[in-house]
Amino acid sequence: MSKKTIRPYDGxxxxxxxxxxxxxxxxxxxxxxxxxxxxLSANQPDGFDCPGxxxxxxxxxxxxxxxxxxAKAVAAEATRHRATPELFAQYTVAELAGYxxxxxxxxxxxxxPMRWDAASDRYLPIxxxxxxxxxxxxxxxxxxxxxxxxxxxxxxxxxxAFLYQLFVRxxxxxxxxxCSNMCxxxxxxxxxxxxxxxxxxxxxxxxxxxxxxxxxxQNPGTNHPRMLGELRKAAKRGAAIVSFNxxxxxxxxxxxxxxxxxxxxxxxxxxxxxxxxxxCIGGDLAAIKGIIKRTLELDAQAQGEGRERVIDIAFxxxxxxxxxxxxxxxxxxxxxxIEAESGxxxxxxxxxGDLYAxxxxxxxxxxxxxxxxxxxxxxxxxxxxxxxxxGNIGRPGAGPCxxxxxxxVQGDRTMGIYEKPSPAFLDRLREVFDxxxxxxxxxxxxxxxxxxxxxxCKTFFGLGGNFATATPDTDxxxxxxxxxxxxxxxxxKLNRSHLVHGRDAYILPCLGRTEIDIQDSGPQGVxxxxxxxxxxxxxxxxxxxxPTLLSEPALVARLAAATLGTRxxxxxxxxxxxxxxxxxxxxxxxxxxxxxxxxxxxxxGFHLPNAAAERRWLNAEGKALFKTHAVPTDLPVHRAxxxxxxxxxxxxxxxxxxxxxxxxxxxxxxxxxVFGERRVLFIHRDDIAALGMNAGDxxxxxxxxxxxxxxxxxxxxxxxxxxxxxxxxxYYPETNALVPLSSFADExxxxxxxxxxxxxxxxVPQAAQSLQASRDIGLVRVD
Numbered sequence: 176m177s178k179k180t181i182r183p184y185d186g187x188x189x190x191x192x193x194x195x196x197x198x199x200x201x202x203x204x205x206x207x208x209x210x211x212x213x214x215l216s217a218n219q220p221d222g223f224d225c226p227g228x229x230x231x232x233x234x235x236x237x238x239x240x241x242x243x244x245x246a247k248a249v250a251a252e253a254t255r256h257r258a259t260p261e262l263f264a265q266y267t268v269a270e271l272a273g274y275x276x277x278x279x280x281x282x283x284x285x286x287x288p289m290r291w292d293a294a295s296d297r298y299l300p301i302x303x304x305x306x307x308x309x310x311x312x313x314x315x316x317x318x319x320x321x322x323x324x325x326x327x328x329x330x331x332x333x334x335x336a337f338l339y340q341l342f343v344r345x346x347x348x349x350x351x352x353x354c355s356n357m358c359x360x361x362x363x364x365x366x367x368x369x370x371x372x373x374x375x376x377x378x379x380x381x382x383x384x385x386x387x388x389x390x391x392x393q394n395p396g397t398n399h400p401r402m403l404g405e406l407r408k409a410a411k412r413g414a415a416i417v418s419f420n421x422x423x424x425x426x427x428x429x430x431x432x433x434x435x436x437x438x439x440x441x442x443x444x445x446x447x448x449x450x451x452x453x454x455c456i457g458g459d460l461a462a463i464k465g466i467i468k469r470t471l472e473l474d475a476q477a478q479g480e481g482r483e484r485v486i487d488i489a490f491x492x493x494x495x496x497x498x499x500x501x502x503x504x505x506x507x508x509x510x511x512x513i514e515a516e517s518g519x520x521x522x523x524x525x526x527x528g529d530l531y532a533x534x535x536x537x538x539x540x541x542x543x544x545x546x547x548x549x550x551x552x553x554x555x556x557x558x559x560x561x562x563x564x565x566g567n568i569g570r571p572g573a574g575p576c577x578x579x580x581x582x583x584v585q586g587d588r589t590m591g592i593y594e595k596p597s598p599a600f601l602d603r604l605r606e607v608f609d610x611x612x613x614x615x616x617x618x619x620x621x622x623x624x625x626x627x628x629x630x631x632c633k634t635f636f637g638l639g640g641n642f643a644t645a646t647p648d649t650d651x652x653x654x655x656x657x658x659x660x661x662x663x664x665x666x667x668k669l670n671r672s673h674l675v676h677g678r679d680a681y682i683l684p685c686l687g688r689t690e691i692d693i694q695d696s697g698p699q700g701v702x703x704x705x706x707x708x709x710x711x712x713x714x715x716x717x718x719x720x721x722p723t724l725l726s727e728p729a730l731v732a733r734l735a736a737a738t739l740g741t742r743x744x745x746x747x748x749x750x751x752x753x754x755x756x757x758x759x760x761x762x763x764x765x766x767x768x769x770x771x772x773x774x775x776x777x778x779x780g781f782h783l784p785n786a787a788a789e790r791r792w793l794n795a796e797g798k799a800l801f802k803t804h805a806v807p808t809d810l811p812v813h814r815a816x817x818x819x820x821x822x823x824x825x826x827x828x829x830x831x832x833x834x835x836x837x838x839x840x841x842x843x844x845x846x847x848x849v850f851g852e853r854r855v856l857f858i859h860r861d862d863i864a865a866l867g868m869n870a871g872d873x874x875x876x877x878x879x880x881x882x883x884x885x886x887x888x889x890x891x892x893x894x895x896x897x898x899x900x901x902x903x904x905x906y907y908p909e910t911n912a913l914v915p916l917s918s919f920a921d922e923x924x925x926x927x928x929x930x931x932x933x934x935x936x937x938x939v940p941q942a943a944q945s946l947q948a949s950r951d952i953g954l955v956r957v958d
Contacts, residue, residue: 179851181871181894187444188396188403188426188846189243196243196833196845203250203281203841228835229329229579230399231705232779233379242401247833247840251668252687253717256283258669260300263289267296272674276644276908277839279669285684286721291676298673298682303725303733306681311738313634313661313679320347320613324623324632327353327592328639329581330688332701332713334757335727336583336590337764338750339638342735344591344601345610345743349617350632351594354640354836355584356620357647361546361923362577363588365555369800371793374585376574376785377538378707379405384572387415387534390448391459391558392544392929396426396846397832399578403430407445415530418448420544421456421518421827422857422904423897425846452527455518456825456902457930459545460554461806462517462524467561468505469528485532490566494790494799501560501801508806516806518899536572537562543580544827547929549810551920556802563799569790579706580836582688586704589783590761594619600764607763609744620646621924624916627655634661635677638727641837643672647914647926650886665730667720670837685727690715692726695752699726702758702775704783710768711780728754811918815879815932822865823879824858826931828907828914837908844906849894856935857896857904866935870895873938876905878913878931886913890938903933 228245262282268291271279288306289298301309314323325343327336340351355363363373370376382388382405395402407430410416418427428451429444454462474485491498510521517524531537539558545551558575559568567573579585591600594617601612618626626632628651635642635656642664646652652675656662659677666673667687673680686692692699692715700714725733732751735743750756755772762771767783774781786793794800816823831853833841843850847857856874863870872893878886888910898904907928918927 181855181892182848182850184425184846184848186425187429189400189430196247228399228401229582229584229706230401231379231707231709232401244397244400244835248835248838249689251280251838251840252284252689254283256281257720258282258285260287260289263298268298268674268676269296271669272671275839276671276837277842279671280839282669284667284687284720285669285682287723288684289682291680293678298680301681303723306683307734307737310636310661310663310681310734314346314738317634321350321615321617322632323348323634323636324350324352324618324626326620326623326635326637326640326642327351327587328637329354329579329584329587330639331587331727332583332703333586333590333710333761334701334754335638335731336587336592337757337761338728338731338735338747340591341604341608341745342731342739342747344604344612345608345735345739345745347613349594349596349613349615350623351592351617352620352623353587353592354581354645355588355592356924357645357926358543358584359546359577359579360619360925361551361555361920362541364923365552366559366575366577366787368794369556369559369802370568370575370787371791371799372785372787374708374785375576375706376568376788377576378782381538381572381574382409385409385414385534385536385538386572387417387530387537389531389537389539390416390418390420390427391463391539391541392420392546393540393542393578394420394422394424394426394544394829395578396424396430397830398542398580400426402578403447406430406447410445410447410449415449415534416447417450417452417527417530419452419454419459419462421453421899421902422829423451423453427451450526450530452519452523453897453899455516455899456827457548457550457810457812458517458519460516460550460557460804461513462519462527463554463557463561464505464508464806465510465513465517465519465521465524466528466531467557467564468508468510468513469525470532470561470564471502471505473528473532486564487566491563494569494792495563495801496796496798497801497803501803504803504805512806512808516808531561531565536570537565537567538572538574538576539567540576540578542578544929546920546923546925547828547927549918549920549927549930550804550807551925552922553802553804553807556804559799560801563801568799569788574788577706582705583703585706585708586702586710589704589765594622603764607760619924621916621919621926624648624652624655627658630658633659635659635663637662637664637666637672638731639665641670641672643675644670644837644908644911647911647918647928648886648916649908649912651916665727683730684721684724685730686715686719686724688713688715690717690719690724694726694729694754699754701728701754702780708783708785709780710775710783712775728757810930811879811881811927812930812932814881819879819934821934822862822901824862824901824903824933824935826876826903826905826910826913826933827929828910828931829904831906834906847896852892853906854891854909855894855905856891857894857898859898859900859902860895862900863893863895868893868937875936875938876910876913876933877936878915878933880915880918882915882917884915886915888912889941903935
């Protein structure tokens, strides 16, 4: 374990530090040679898709494109460490629960299906046939299929996701909570209503010609390192890169490309952001509205002086509706309100507006710093409004670009992993597979937790992911899972969700993306869809971690056959014998996947059509819509500040650099200067002084919830950081316990993990009665 230190980092993102970090992780996973060879096959035409993020590759036939966190993900999956039945014989579940998430991850790849034994509190090995028979019997014994929940992680392939949704719908429910519900659900919700398509419209080629790239609520240096290569090239050719983020993030400031020999030789770097605006947490809607207000003011000036209009009035007239009402609303919004709620001055916002107005083509990118707020859908509508003003949708070098997380989270939704399927999609399933799919909408993630808590749902099945750790309101989620009659997790490694289980529980280990998948017809490849709607093949090169492992498609097919039996007309085992057969069925259901098997074998795959990119608006109005929203001034944090006499802060959860979603690769956050510690609280120096405390003090955080439930996260180290006053940041999952289940985005129901009203107390050690709570989050015993 790293020594616990806090020391400022003033170097660039990437560079030698990234290479040293990858080397360290390869050695920690005991794969120094094997792992390096595996890395060189990532995202290549005869190799596998990186199991990390969904950022696309410019050229799948090119040489390896370095990405630090992708390398960590590959090393973690290709590890030689094994979590065998001997590990589970050594520890009870209660004992395992006392270890940290990092320790659990480092036990290595799971090798055998396991079933929890209540008498010994241990997971014991079980055969595949028996496991499927028992799980299928339990599902069939439910009073209703709607008593079961089927979660999906964004790491599973298109083929696995398609079979999974087919099985579950033939079983009889649309209960599909998934990771999209917790991240970019607002993006799809907002864009679908405004533009008719719930996906971004840009391609990587657009980054080569954009005049300006506006980045909101995103930290590409940690979460999408390969994106820095595109930003670096754009910066070098003179494009404006305008960043809006409460924290100063190293990847948005400067970057040293590990593949640039001269830059590495001379310890050089490239400045990324031409302008960096540190707005307050949750202030993005106000900031964007301020940029729009400035753009409209410039347009009015141009009109008055007889110059060319600043806004694209021809585009607005032909392709949009609602502009007049929207423009009147913007004009009526006071600059004082915009400044107060954004945390930026009018001069800063006018500067940003000038940059937007001067750029011929603009891309707007955003991440979960935008989506995990109560007003997230309205904020994304405002981003759409900004782009529509100057016709920045449906032309080269311009458009919306939601940057999604997991490698196939977008593909899973395309394949039908959605709790609110369209009637047309269900009709097509009925025609192709000859059964009547359920029509009643199912539970999303928040709804799934609520349904487990009140007993409406009794079974939880997770296809990947770490549900107990990824979700909000940790205590409520853990109670929900423990109240289930059955919990089942398909996974590659041990994680906390396996230790927060129902009265019957199974761990089903599967192949990873890096591994060779042999079925009846020989080696198989799966497909994924990246953030820019490119679909391509992925084929592993490593021997499986254990001969007992099943692929995700095979696992789903065998469970479906065991559960549905002769009442299903779907030839499950035949389909999974050759994944081309699955893809043929996908092509029958989705028109955009016509001739799937031929097109996906072209190096780089193929691009799914995007109507908005063609300026076709697939909504009821047949037009892109200007959406009117007031700057919010009555959010939970406003009400908390009005009711409290002590300082109330807005807390945003974030990832460390040695982390991908809930997977903890290490204990360091190099770019933020944190080493060997995860329970840290980033805070402005003046706020530390106002609290009468010092950097290095330990504090507790209390969430100011409006549901009357006390939520406290204990023992966080105060770390002085460049963040606006009144704003705090800390890592998740350590702070997930502070997010109320009842606090979610309007319309999209994404937990508000980026805008938690909290107060800060000096740390008070807890008594022994909190032992179980500490075990649940891995605080009792550390590595």
